[in-house]
Amino acid sequence: MKEFDSSVTFIDRNEVVLDQTCFFASSGGQPSDTGSIGGVRVLDVKRAANKDIVHVLETEKDVKVGQLLSGKIDWDRRYKIMRLHSACHVMSGVLQKSFNVRKHTGIQIHEDKARMDFDIEKLDQAIAQAIENEANRVVESHHDITARVLTWEEVNRNPDLKTVSEDRYEKFDVPRLIDIVGFDRQLDGGTHVLNTKEIGKIKIVGRENKGKNNKRITLVVDNQ
Numbered sequence: 001m002k003e004f005d006s007s008v009t010f011i012d013r014n015e016v017v018l019d020q021t022c023f024f025a026s027s028g029g030q031p032s033d034t035g036s037i038g039g040v041r042v043l044d045v046k047r048a049a050n051k052d053i054v055h056v057l058e059t060e061k062d063v064k065v066g067q068l069l070s071g072k073i074d075w076d077r078r079y080k081i082m083r084l085h086s087a088c089h090v091m092s093g094v095l096q097k098s099f100n101v102r103k104h105t106g107i108q109i110h111e112d113k114a115r116m117d118f119d120i121e122k123l124d125q126a127i128a129q130a131i132e133n134e135a136n137r138v139v140e141s142h143h144d145i146t147a148r149v150l151t152w153e154e155v156n157r158n159p160d161l162k163t164v165s166e167d168r169y170e171k172f173d174v175p176r177l178i179d180i181v182g183f184d185r186q187l188d189g190g191t192h193v194l195n196t197k198e199i200g201k202i203k204i205v206g207r208e209n210k211g212k213n214n215k216r217i218t219l220v221v222d223n224q
């Protein structure tokens with residue numbers, strides 16, 4: 001959903017909480033959505049300690065609690081971020097299955113590129129190329145991508161679903177599984193495309209040595 005109507009439940013200067021929202025609040029390396037609410041630009045979206053989704057507007061808006069506003073997210077930007085996020089999961093599956101990488105130490109998605117940090121001893125040009133080739137082979141296999149909520153009991157029975165450091169999962173209200181069907185399953189709170197074919201071609205455009213075993217890659221997806 002790209003557009004919605006919702007009523008104000010809280011407002012403090014330029015910060016607004018709505019009774020429902022399509023805006024994604026930054027988490028797990030995925031940035032917040034941008035867009036507009038009641039015609040005013042939304043610059044940031046954050047999750048308050050009480051779990052409210054707080055929309056930070058460019059300017060203060062004269063509205064009252066209970067008032068109905070229409071919201072709209074920047075869909076082109078969000079869709080690109082979804083493609084990049086799904087691309088990261090494909091990469092993560094490839095790294096685990098074919099390159100013996102167990103844990104990821106960081107992920108940061110932007111609207112035009114994504115950055116992944118992971119544990120691997122050697123990452124030269126040939127290995128980076130092999131990772132990229134294998135990721136594109138997976139993309140071209142047209143795997144469906146599904147999302148569903150699990151119980152903590154199911155999670156505890158499948159510890160492999162946790163692919164990043166343990167403390168990240170403590171913030172989850174409910175464990176949500178992103179399943180690249182037949183390829184990769186991991187807990188994740190982000191937004192994804194519905195099939196790997198939507199990702200397009202993945203290209204590794206940068207690689208950095210961050211330490212003995214800690215390597216970083218930067219990836220992009222082509223424009224479709």
Ligand SMILES: [Zn+2]
Pocket residue numbers: 028085089188189190
């Ligand atoms: Zn993710």
